Amino acid sequence: QKEVEQDPGPLSVPEGAIVSLNCTYSNSAFQYFMWYRQYSRKGPELLMYTYSSGNKEDGRFTAQVDKSSKYISLFIRDSQPSDSATYLCAMSAGDYGGATNKLIFGTGTLLAVQP
Amino acid sequence: SAVISQKPSRDICQRGTSLTIQCQVDSQVTMMFWYRQQPGQSLTLIATANQGSEATYESGFVIDKFPISRPNLTFSTLTVSNMSPEDSSIYLCSVVQGATDTQYFGPGTRLTVL
Numbered sequence: 152q153k154e155v156e157q158d159p160g161p162l163s164v165p166e167g168a169i170v171s172l173n174c175t176y177s178n179s180a181f182q183y184f185m186w187y188r189q190y191s192r193k194g195p196e197l198l199m200y201t202y203s204s205g206n207k208e209d210g211r212f213t214a215q216v217d218k219s220s221k222y223i224s225l226f227i228r229d230s231q232p233s234d235s236a237t238y239l240c241a242m243s244a245g246d247y248g249g250a251t252n253k254l255i256f257g258t259g260t261l262l263a264v265q266p
Numbered sequence: 267s268a269v270i271s272q273k274p275s276r277d278i279c280q281r282g283t284s285l286t287i288q289c290q291v292d293s294q295v296t297m298m299f300w301y302r303q304q305p306g307q308s309l310t311l312i313a314t315a316n317q318g319s320e321a322t323y324e325s326g327f328v329i330d331k332f333p334i335s336r337p338n339l340t341f342s343t344l345t346v347s348n349m350s351p352e353d354s355s356i357y358l359c360s361v362v363q364g365a366t367d368t369q370y371f372g373p374g375t376r377l378t379v380l
Binding site: 194255259 | 307
């Protein structure tokens with residue numbers, strides 16, 4: 152079993168739809184959770200960063216972490232064609248500078264927002 | 267966030283040769299990392315590049331195959347040695363900024379080995 156599982160998609164939605172992207176994980180030591188957006192032929196771009204459980208909102212994006220269920224989500228409201236990209240979840244156990252700060256990534260979900 | 271550049275952006279290489287990838291950051295950073303992103307797979311950490319000391323490699327990656335240099339706090343290189351088609355991948359460097367585990371990535375180097 153992989154430490155982080157993510158549905159690879161592809162996910163196709165019409166413009167304006169609400170998009171839900173999800174990851175599950177098995178390591179209960181994870182406490183830092185990130186979402187990256189990767190456009191074709193570009194490096195991953197940090198989108199959202201959350202520590203421990205709870206919600207975080209930034210514009211049209213909301214990140215949710217449920218540590219009890221080992222489940223994280225990214226919601227995109229009013230999706231736009233420019234949101235079409237691969238979305239990667241990533242997480243780490245923390246301990247900045249220590250051996251456990253390695254990021255573990257999901258495989259990414261390919262999202263296409265149709266105009 | 268830091269501005270990170272990589273050279274080359276892409277290359278096509280012959281089996282058995284080596285390629286050195288450069289990563290340049292516009293500010294001093296303590297921690298730099300090298301990742302591999304193979305088609306349909308998640309980003310996999312190759313090694314942590316430590317300034318002034320040897321890199322720390324993850325399980326499955328060895329120094330002879332992926333030698334890394336980190337001569338200062340803004341620059342690192344990754345060499346892919348004795349390449350085979352299985353090394354065809356995107357190679358990315360990343361840096362940590364601030365007292366968190368958030369990492370910022372370079373644009374990547376797309377390598378094809380024939």
